[in-house]
Amino acid sequence: MERIAEGELAVMEVLWEESPLTAAEVAERVPAERGWSLATVKTMLSRLLAKGVLDHQEAGRRYLYRPAIRREDYVAEESGRLIDRMFGGRVTPLVAHLAEHDRLTPADIEEIEKILRELKS
Structure with missing residues (x-):
């Protein structure tokens, strides 16, 4: 399993707590003190997908994300x-x-x- 960077871990914690979520829903739940934009959260989600630790499915024009690992x-x-x-x-x-x-x-x-x-x- 590939290592998850500290920022990526913040996204994973959100999704371990509740999933599936859209990118916008993840962005709403990431701790505000991080000051991340939706674009930053989408970048993190893309990295986590590439590492194989997230799964996603299409839901209309958006994606729903869920952890691929416990x-x-x-x-x-x-x-x-x-x-x-x-x-x-x-x-x-x-x-x-x-x-x-x-x-x-x-x-x-x-x-x-x-x-x-x-x-x-």
């Missing part, structure tokens, strides 16, 4: 790439890094402990 599958692949690239494919150094840099809240630690208990049983 968000969960993309997150799993990107997480794996990060762990492979930055931590030699090991999760433990990632968790240690997060802990050392105060990126784990008490709620995060509790949740990790719960997951580990469930894995052990």
Whole structure:
């Protein structure tokens, strides 16, 4: 699966939340702070179609867009790439890094402990 750029991901998030949508509907839902025009959103949609992560169908004179991949599958692949690239494919150094840099809240630690208990049983 091809990587999705940060701007493209904003479009994918809209479509993972709700689809199918027209380009204009996607543009309405992209966070306003991006300041994107309809033309910019159409460019992003074209890039995502070329990458094969979006599907579209004709609806009269416009297209309806929907994700061709599930968000969960993309997150799993990107997480794996990060762990492979930055931590030699090991999760433990990632968790240690997060802990050392105060990126784990008490709620995060509790949740990790719960997951580990469930894995052990």
